[in-house]
Amino acid sequence: MTAFTNSFRTGDGVKLAYDDEGSGPAVLLIHGFSCKAAHWAFQREVLLEAGYRVIGIDLRLHGRSEAPTQGQRISRLGKDMRELIEHLNLASVALVGHSMGVSVSLAYFSLYGMDRVSAFVSVDQSPKILNDETWSWGLRSVEWSNLWDAVNHRVQWGDPAREPPMPPHVQQLLADAGALTEYPVGSVRPLMLDHFSADWRDVIPAIDVPSWVVTGRHSPGFPLEGMQWFADTLPNATLTVFEKSGHCPHWNEPEDFNRELLVFLEKVGAS
Numbered sequence: 001m002t003a004f005t006n007s008f009r010t011g012d013g014v015k016l017a018y019d020d021e022g023s024g025p026a027v028l029l030i031h032g033f034s035c036k037a038a039h040w041a042f043q044r045e046v047l048l049e050a051g052y053r054v055i056g057i058d059l060r061l062h063g064r065s066e067a068p069t070q071g072q073r074i075s076r077l078g079k080d081m082r083e084l085i086e087h088l089n090l091a092s093v094a095l096v097g098h099s100m101g102v103s104v105s106l107a108y109f110s111l112y113g114m115d116r117v118s119a120f121v122s123v124d125q126s127p128k129i130l131n132d133e134t135w136s137w138g139l140r141s142v143e144w145s146n147l148w149d150a151v152n153h154r155v156q157w158g159d160p161a162r163e164p165p166m167p168p169h170v171q172q173l174l175a176d177a178g179a180l181t182e183y184p185v186g187s188v189r190p191l192m193l194d195h196f197s198a199d200w201r202d203v204i205p206a207i208d209v210p211s212w213v214v215t216g217r218h219s220p221g222f223p224l225e226g227m228q229w230f231a232d233t234l235p236n237a238t239l240t241v242f243e244k245s246g247h248c249p250h251w252n253e254p255e256d257f258n259r260e261l262l263v264f265l266e267k268v269g270a271s
Helices: 037-049 074-087 100-114 144-151 168-177 189-197 224-233 254-268
Strands: 005-009 015-021 026-030 053-057 093-098 117-123 212-214 238-242
Touching: 005 074, 015 037, 015 074, 026 037, 026 074, 026 100, 037 053, 037 168, 037 189, 037 254, 053 074, 074 100, 093 100, 093 254, 100 117, 117 254, 144 189, 212 224, 212 254, 224 238, 238 254
Parallel strands: 026 053, 026 093, 093 117, 117 212, 212 238
Antiparallel strands: 005 015, 015 053
């Protein structure tokens, strides 16, 4: 999406880059940690061809956007989404989040309810990352006792052995769009601490827009039971498990993912 860059400044003065293409019902693509808007390349063309307005943002600290020390919390990123929606004067938009982008969407819902949102897609993210006596479907291997080590990358997140080998088309995507961002040690620790310790479970029952929960059969991070809980707890949701995918079904099985995404958006009349 690099050729279509726009930008705006948030209320706290941070310049954020975004891409805005096409016309029709608006779809806002929200990437995960260390990713960027360009990593939605497999979805961008399909959505444009289907007649959607496709908006992709580089979250603060990511991609082409500025990387300030302030605002390293998921709630601030949720407010950034609100300010982008207001900047573009969108009356209604479908939110499609992957990984941390799901948590950013949940922060938006916590702050603003369903205002201006027509539909919600959640791709492989638990509403609570830490495992404890109240929740065993968070990020594999991460709990309160090793939180500090996890956010400092001294504890492996999840079970990487579960992730299927990277297909050639994904390798090409990362070559064309740019690889995942590698941050200097400690530079995004506040964001990771906030992200890992958050609990969005109380927000889920209030999300009454049509929703689609997506995961991969081989997700290295999150157990399938948690994804099923997510879908069951949302008032109006379905769950799809992509059998050949891990954390990124929209990468590993883009044709199948895109087909199901278009069916969902058309069915719910996202506009």
